[in-house]
Amino acid sequence: MKNIVITGTSRGIGFELAQQFAKNGHQVLAISRNSKPLTNINHKNITALSIDISSNKDLQKVTQFVEKTWNKVDILINNAGKLVNKPFTEISSEDFLEVYKVNVFAVAEITKLMIPFLKKGSHVVTISSMGGIQGSMKFPGLAAYSSAKGAVITLSELLAEEYKEQQIAFNVLALGAVQTEMLEEAFPGYEAPLSAKEMADYLFNFALTGNKFYNGKVLQVSSSTP
Template identity: 80%
Template sequence: MSKNIIITGTSRGIGYELAKQFANQGHNVLALSRNTKSLDSLNHKNITTISVDLSSNEDLVKAEAFIKNNWTRVDILINNAGKLINKPFSELSTEDFKEVYNVNVFAVAELTKKAIPFMKKGSHVITVSSMGGIQGSMKFPGLAAYSSAKGAVITLSELLAEEYKNQQIAFNVLALGAVQTEMLEEAFPGYEAPLSAKEMADYIFEFSLTGNKYYNGKVLQVSSSTP
């Protein structure tokens, strides 16, 4: 049976690959990102793109309106969008922190809140975090805003799993190690990650559809290396 799936951060990398994969398997995808050109050019009948600045509540209302008017339910929400600023801590401004937290934390909370009324028993919310957000993991200088935000959504997801367990909506986090994406290349030019965006998307695709049978309120460390 085809499912209704919301994915954020779909202009490139893992989100783009996920949107294609779900659509090609016959699922309905609502793809939310600032830039919709790459997916629009596919012209896929199962993909609806909405240009959204995730840090803008007015933009998120556009997504909510689409769900209300076109879908009766949301089966899977994948909070994949990420914002990374790589700067020494002494140079990180409050504005930098806000920019990173707006996308990596507040938008996750806001979009999840808008999707929950459409979620039924068996729905699954997956938030993509980072190994940098795991307590005790190896940390990298320059990622104070990014990694602390990725730690915040881990705790948020654990709380939501508890809060919605009676409704049987599952919340899980995938803490990813290094994946060869444009975002990684921009932050760490020349670094070669062990996994491609397509390979990681394959894993997340399967986990989104079946992981909630086995996990709820859990953080899975998806990394074959340090980080």
């Protein structure tokens, strides 16, 4: 049984992933602004916290829970994301900041808070996007989102080096298009090749075993371009 922290669990991949870990006997701390979807499921292995991860004050609740209940974290999955789809000249500084708060700053902050609880053999998995991969095909309108997803790739590579002596693994999965609510909101009518459940199946196995094979790596999880 492992202790697993997942962000962005109110819907999509995170929602499916939290349930899969819980059903397989692991303890899950599920973090999202809207905790109701998982609270309604009422699984004994899931603790759902309603938290705005862009608020450092809110994130202290995560530390408090781990200190009081677990005292260690085996897996941290930085899954939460924010996407703005606008032409570049219409994206405001505020848009950029909001996207970076969720996709970059919150990833750095929650990882920093969990470091004291991550022991030898633990695994930090950050969900990025093919849009953040240099040389990949890009979607117009995603300047803030894709550049933020590129930033967390570099951050994870750096953390893998910084914490290799402690044997904490940091890896990134750069996902292609997945049929989630976030994708539907940004690109109405677009049909992705994978469902959220199918991607959650892959992430479940990677989070549990990927650190045996990889550290500081970016895996491109996409059957299409991008």
